[in-house]
Amino acid sequence: MSVETDPAKIMKQQVGVAAAARVQSGSIVGLGTGSTTAYAIQALGDRLKSGDLKDIKGVPTSFQAIVLARRYGIPLVTLDEIDHIDVAIDGADEVDPHKNLIKGGGAAHTQEKIVDSLANQFIVVVDSGKLVEHLGSTFLLPVEVIPMAVTPVMRAIVKLGGKPELRMGIKKAGPVVTDQGNLVIDVKFDRIDNPADLEKTLNNIPGVLENGLFVGVTDLVLVGEIKDGQPSIREF
Structure with missing residues (x-):
C-alpha cells in the first residue's frame, strides 16, 4: 500500500485497513464507494496478494468499486450469482448516535443500500467529522x-x-x-x-x-480520529 504522509489520509487509510482486517477467507464482501472505502478495497487486495486472505468474492456498489476491485485483484460477482453477503464495508457522509446514516455524496446510494442491507454484517468506515447529533445537520x-x-x-x-x-x-x-x-x-x-x-x-x-437515509442497517462503525497528531481508531 502506498505510504501516506497527510494525517487525515493516514487516518482514512488506517480505518479502511481495520475494516478489511475483519474480513475472513471464503467471504462474500460488499464493496462500498468513496475515499475511505477505497483504502479498504486496496487493503483486501493486499491481503489476497500476500496469501493472508483466500477465496473472497466482491459485490460492487458502483463503477468506482468495480474499477478498484479489478485494480487490486478482487474477483467480482453479481447478486444473481449469490444467496448471501457475509460483510459489507462502506463509508457515510453522516452518522447519528443510533448508527443511522446519510449516504450518497458519491451518488451511489441506491446500489449501496441494496448491497449494505443484504449483508449479515455492515461495517461503516468514517472519520470523526462525520459524527452528528441529528442527521441533516451538516450534509444535504x-x-x-x-x-x-x-x-x-x-x-x-x-x-x-x-x-x-x-x-x-x-x-x-x-x-x-x-x-x-x-x-x-x-x-x-x-x-x-x-x-x-x-x-x-x-x-x-x-x-x-x-434516498440516502440508511436506518437500522449499520452493525458497526469504525471511526478514525486524530489525537495529539496521531491517527487512532475506535468502534461504536
Missing part, C-alpha cells in the same frame, strides 16, 4: 430521481419542508448522472427528527428511486 440528503420526474418530485419535497437542489456535475456540463442513468436532488432539511419515517415518505413519491 441525496434523493435519486428518474429524469422525467425531477420537477414534480422537487415540488413534493418542498411540501415536506425540504429545500431541494439538482446536483450539478464538476468537470461535466449539466447535472450529475448516476450509474443507473438518473439524477440526484440534494435536499436541505433543518433537522431530520424521524429518519425512518422520512426515508419511507420520500421513497413513496412517484419518480423517486431511492
Whole structure:
C-alpha cells in the first residue's frame, strides 16, 4: 500500500485497513464507494496478494468499486450469482448516535443500500467529522430521481419542508448522472427528527428511486480520529 504522509489520509487509510482486517477467507464482501472505502478495497487486495486472505468474492456498489476491485485483484460477482453477503464495508457522509446514516455524496446510494442491507454484517468506515447529533445537520440528503420526474418530485419535497437542489456535475456540463442513468436532488432539511419515517415518505413519491437515509442497517462503525497528531481508531 502506498505510504501516506497527510494525517487525515493516514487516518482514512488506517480505518479502511481495520475494516478489511475483519474480513475472513471464503467471504462474500460488499464493496462500498468513496475515499475511505477505497483504502479498504486496496487493503483486501493486499491481503489476497500476500496469501493472508483466500477465496473472497466482491459485490460492487458502483463503477468506482468495480474499477478498484479489478485494480487490486478482487474477483467480482453479481447478486444473481449469490444467496448471501457475509460483510459489507462502506463509508457515510453522516452518522447519528443510533448508527443511522446519510449516504450518497458519491451518488451511489441506491446500489449501496441494496448491497449494505443484504449483508449479515455492515461495517461503516468514517472519520470523526462525520459524527452528528441529528442527521441533516451538516450534509444535504441525496434523493435519486428518474429524469422525467425531477420537477414534480422537487415540488413534493418542498411540501415536506425540504429545500431541494439538482446536483450539478464538476468537470461535466449539466447535472450529475448516476450509474443507473438518473439524477440526484440534494435536499436541505433543518433537522431530520424521524429518519425512518422520512426515508419511507420520500421513497413513496412517484419518480423517486431511492434516498440516502440508511436506518437500522449499520452493525458497526469504525471511526478514525486524530489525537495529539496521531491517527487512532475506535468502534461504536
